[in-house]
Amino acid sequence: MKSTERRSSCPINYSVEIFGDKWMLLILRDIMFNGKNSFLEFRASAEKISSAVLTEKLNLLLEEGIVSKVTSPKNASKFLYLITDKGIELVPIMVEFLAWGSRHNPDGGPKPLLDRIKQSKKQAIAELQEKLRSERRLYELD
Structure with a gap:
């Protein structure tokens, strides 16, 4: 893994350097909540990320071990980006962003997931984390 020079050793700074722009959170949203995994x-x-920015952000997620990259079993010229355990640890944070945004955004969000979060946030998080782990296991070649 390539070593990235940090502005400081502060844990918040570390997080901001990785997730401090909209694109990273939207890519994670697409992986976690929308089941997307290809370029x-x-x-x-909907946000129309450019190819260059997407490449840069995916490379950072790879460097940080938040996603892994595998060859698609259906198409050898296609790569899939799968969330790692390190990335799955972010699910509770992303659920909080989703819940907060749905409370303050008049357009709402994904109603079935929001309903599950309202019923039991802890259970919704656990189910989502297990779903992501199961999806990743489908592509593991070990």
């Missing part, structure tokens, strides 16, 4: 799927998101 073209990320590019098709």
Whole structure:
């Protein structure tokens, strides 16, 4: 893994240097909540990330061990980006962002997931984390 020079050793600074822009959170949203895992799927998101920015952000997620990159079993020229355990640890944070945004955004969010979060946030988080682990296991070649 490539070593990135940090501005400081502060844990908040570390987090901001990785997640401190909208694109990282939107890529994680697409992986966690929308089931996307390929470059073209990320590019098709409503926010219209450029190919260059997407490449840069995916490379940072790879360097940090938040996603892994595997060859698609259906198409050897296509890569899939799968969330790692380190990335799955971010699910509770992303659920909080989703819940907060849905409370303050008049357009809401994904209603079935929001309903599950309202019923039991802890259970919704556990289910989502297990779903992500199961999806990753489908592609593991070990």
